[in-house]
Amino acid sequence: MTTPLHLTAVSLHRFKAAYELTDVPLGPFNVLIGRNGAGKSTLLEALQWIDTSVRQTVNVACDRYNGIRDLINHRYSAERPGFTLKTRLEAADGAFARYTCGIEQRDEVAVVALEELRIGAPAKPIGELLLWTEKDGARGTDRSRFPAPDRLALTRLDELLPPPKFSITGTDITTFWQNAVFLRLEPTDLARSAPLKRPSLAPLLDEVGATLPALIEELDSEGREELLEMLQSVLPDFRDIEVVRGGDVRAGTYALKENIVYKGKAGRKQFAIPAWMLSEGTRRMTAIFALLAHPTGPSLLCIEEVENGLDPVAVRKVLNHLKDASRRGVQVIVTTHSPWLLDDIDLADIQIVRRALGDTTYTRLQDDPASQISDPRVRPGGRYVHILED
Structure with a gap:
């Protein structure tokens, strides 16, 4: 039997709209709102990229974006063309798995240049540093055991991981991605x-x-x-x-x-x-x-513009069913353009996505300074509109 896992943080470096997006916090139920082009979809597309790479190859994951070139953030960097994605999965007992993959563009194709997985538990040292990195092959699994340069070792954790020291196993991690669903x-x-x-x-x-x-x-x-x-x-x-x-x-x-x-x-x-x-x-x-x-x-259910095609009553009912599912263990991330929808969501579950000077930021509505000084009687949708108007 697998241990249910939830994403608790995601970091993106040089991926699409995000140049340096660090530790975006995620809970069981999450609503992302922002203006057109702010970068709401960037987080979901990064997670979907990992999901597709687990099911197939990194180049297949890049194909829906016309190849890796269009996935790389265009802001200047002295690094080789590529991007880095980081995720943190947690179990109910606090055990965690921190995963990092670095993808580089070489001769117009995507190649796995770095892949790390750290598994640990609260108040305990990290148990394993696994997989591999080109810069220091001794730190991870011998790449000769997994020679395909366009496949993630994440797809074969069962054979690469030593016996688990914590409650999270390789099967738990691969099952999480196998049961993830992304909807447009x-x-x-x-x-x-x-x-x-x-x-x-x-x-x-x-x-x-x-x-x-x-x-x-x-x-x-x-x-x-x-x-x-x-x-x-x-x-x-x-x-x-x-x-x-x-x-x-x-x-x-x-x-x-x-x-x-x-x-x-x-x-x-x-x-x-x-x-x-x-x-x-x-x-x-x-x-x-x-x-x-x-x-x-689904372990993770991501829905773009959840309100599309729905009348106001239907939107509220759908949100209620999604919130019920999140309490049963289905992690939910939805994007929206509707301030009205926010009035049925807890402040802690709402993230405002902004874009300025070519970079994207995510801020919880409850942590936004303008929201914190709002009249407590102002509901989340009103707070968001006021922030837009400032």
Whole structure:
């Protein structure tokens, strides 16, 4: 059985909008807000880059950005072209795993130049310094055991780690990334027919939502009931959800069944509404709720612009379900442009993202000086608007 882990801090050096972003604190539930181009997505994209590299290779992770060149922050540096990402994972007992990877651009491709993992516990010395670094091969695992220059050793921790001294194991770390999900849901992709079996290395749901039929197919009866209950909390007329197979039984889509007034003896009839007829917001909610109802569930769920396509009541309901999930162990990070949304969020869970002089900063709303001198009666959304106007 694996030990659940949570991200508690992330640092980025020369990655996209961030030149030097150090120890951004993260809790179970996190909302990032800022103006367009401030760098809200940069943090999520760094985490997704690690996730994709674990599943495939570092160059595949760079491909969605047209290669490594466009990932490197353009601010002047005497260092070789590249970037560094650092994460800290923690278990409930305080044991931690600090991971660092340094990626360099060489002949237009990405190469792993440094990779370190330190595992420790409170009030105890760090137990292991693992993996490798080109600068001092003796500090880590012999690179000859893992010769592929475009693969992270993070993908093979089970065979590289010695017997664990603390509660965190290599399996715990790889499981965290394998169960992470990053969403930029697209209405069109959410309505398409798709294979009903998820590829083995794929996340529970791809970022645009095209594999939603396969996700719903994986739910057992209890999971589908939970999905339906979450949908009914927003749209009470829905009575069922079904997977609809096409001409090829290996592919299909989904439909929601709704009670509508019907001229007949019963006065009502249940109709199946196919995915392509559902509203954009209903499709997005179905995807998010299906993830939360999955028996494995995401370890980390990141959603870009969570309010897109949702009416104000739906936004509040979705946030409540996401907060409930965070209390059950699903770590949640969402971005938003909506000050109104902040009024349902604790100050400690909100981070303001700013960009000035070519660099991005993250500040908790409760720590912002302008927020601290605000009238206590001013709600979080109002505080954020006042900060924008100053």
